[in-house]
Amino acid sequence: MIINGIWHSRPVTISVKPNCLTISLDGPAEATVFSYDYAGRLWTAYLDGVAYRRGLDGRMIAKWRLSGSERCRRWLSREEAAAIEDRCRQQTLALYQALTGDQIRLTASLPPQGHTGFQRAIAFDRQRSEADAERYDQIYKPIGILPPDQYMAVVLQITEGCSFNTCTFCSFYKDRPFRIKTPEQLRDHAQAVRDFLGDGLSLRRTIFLGDANALVVPMAQLLPLLDVVHEVFDVTALGGLYAFLDGFSGERKTEADYRLLAEYGLTRVYIGLESGHLPLLQFMRKPGAPQDAVQAVRAMKAGGVAVGIIILIGAGGQQYADAHVRDSIATLNAMALDERDILYFSELIVDDDLPYARDAAQAGLTPLTPAQRAQQAEQIEAGLRFSPTGGRPPISRYDIREFIY
Numbered sequence: 001m002i003i004n005g006i007w008h009s010r011p012v013t014i015s016v017k018p019n020c021l022t023i024s025l026d027g028p029a030e031a032t033v034f035s036y037d038y039a040g041r042l043w044t045a046y047l048d049g050v051a052y053r054r055g056l057d058g059r060m061i062a063k064w065r066l067s068g069s070e071r072c073r074r075w076l077s078r079e080e081a082a083a084i085e086d087r088c089r090q091q092t093l094a095l096y097q098a099l100t101g102d103q104i105r106l107t108a109s110l111p112p113q114g115h116t117g118f119q120r121a122i123a124f125d126r127q128r129s130e131a132d133a134e135r136y137d138q139i140y141k142p143i144g145i146l147p148p149d150q151y152m153a154v155v156l157q158i159t160e161g162c163s164f165n166t167c168t169f170c171s172f173y174k175d176r177p178f179r180i181k182t183p184e185q186l187r188d189h190a191q192a193v194r195d196f197l198g199d200g201l202s203l204r205r206t207i208f209l210g211d212a213n214a215l216v217v218p219m220a221q222l223l224p225l226l227d228v229v230h231e232v233f234d235v236t237a238l239g240g241l242y243a244f245l246d247g248f249s250g251e252r253k254t255e256a257d258y259r260l261l262a263e264y265g266l267t268r269v270y271i272g273l274e275s276g277h278l279p280l281l282q283f284m285r286k287p288g289a290p291q292d293a294v295q296a297v298r299a300m301k302a303g304g305v306a307v308g309i310i311i312l313i314g315a316g317g318q319q320y321a322d323a324h325v326r327d328s329i330a331t332l333n334a335m336a337l338d339e340r341d342i343l344y345f346s347e348l349i350v351d352d353d354l355p356y357a358r359d360a361a362q363a364g365l366t367p368l369t370p371a372q373r374a375q376q377a378e379q380i381e382a383g384l385r386f387s388p389t390g391g392r393p394p395i396s397r398y399d400i401r402e403f404i405y
């Protein structure tokens with residue numbers, strides 16, 4: 001429901017959606033916008049030309065564009081994030097006081113859900129926000145990464161860590177050993193997640209099974225865990241189950257396994273292929289071979305599960321560039337991706353403390369320039385062929401520096 005009004009000569013739009021409350025002040029050119037989930041958490045804000053997004057862990061990222069189209073981002077300090085939340089809450093409070101004091105003429109009266117949304121947003125003060133972030137830290141091990149289309153998922157850590165943890169370019173799970181939760185541990189975790197999200201669950205769109213490698217769990221152990229997920233959440237209403245499968249070892253799942261997992265709601269599996277060039281994968285100590293990924297994708301798709309494939313742009317620098325492009329095209333084309341799938345190009349981000357940085361220096365690799373990286377993604381894309389009947393998968397950029405849950 002959209003309600004319009006004027007407040008202190010400023011146009012106001014209040015959008016009471018089933019999943020969130022959004023308040024917009026002023027016209028599009030100089031808009032101020034706040035969105036809240038129905039637990040009262042600030043979700044997104046747009047102030048003075050800067051877009052803010054608050055994660056469930058209380059962290060906040062600011063994004064803006066410089067003149068031209070250069071995109072900028074910065075993670076705010078806790079104090080800066082709290083100041084943005086305060087500013088949004090104060091304006092929301094002032095608007096609600098004006099609304100309930102009949103100082104604004106609206107095109108329709110605010111429905112009960114709108115009142116609830118305002119009241120919860122106002123009650124979500126600094127103390128509440130800090131307590132919420134602390135509770136988050138008790139429930140979750142840090143969530144390393146999600147695919148960009150899963151940032152609004154409910155994450156359930158049915159496993160923790162990565163069963164490989166060898167890749168030289170990845171530091172997401174170095175802080176924890178791999179472990180598979182028992183059904184009892186998962187039940188406690190899932191119930192805690194559900195209670196933590198509260199009415200904010202309405203903003204969540206899917207269920208993502210974390211961490212890096214949830215689907216390496218053998219079927220005999222995995223199915224009881226999925227039963228627990230179904231016990232605690234309405235998987236169908238939330239849009240199905242999603243997960244990473246990274247590297248390939250241990251029990252390999254068959255088409256029949258994936259068909260059964262699809263019945264449990266498994267909808268898409270994300271595979272960090274990184275490259276179709278085996279020597280490059282070996283250089284980066286990424287387990288498995290491109291052919292293993294092709295076989296896994298075929299089994300998934302035959303079983304009715306879609307895939308998301310991630311290619312690492314810039315991997316191996318100039319020395320590996322031609323082979324990386326050539327073999328990635330061949331591997332992707334062998335996967336017969338279609339419109340249900342997704343293909344991501346993720347830029348290699350090399351922090352100095354990553355083993356990749358050391359290995360690349362020792363091997364004398366020359367990194368690609370930003371223009372060469374863009375060109376590498378274009379070259380791979382240009383070589384892809386899709387079946388006319390299956391359609392073309394969406395192809396997107398994936399910037400791991402912008403990940404927020």
Ligand code: SF4
Binds near residue numbers: 162165272286287
């Ligand atoms: S398999 Fe995936 S999660 Fe594990 S270390 Fe490699 S890139 Fe990271």
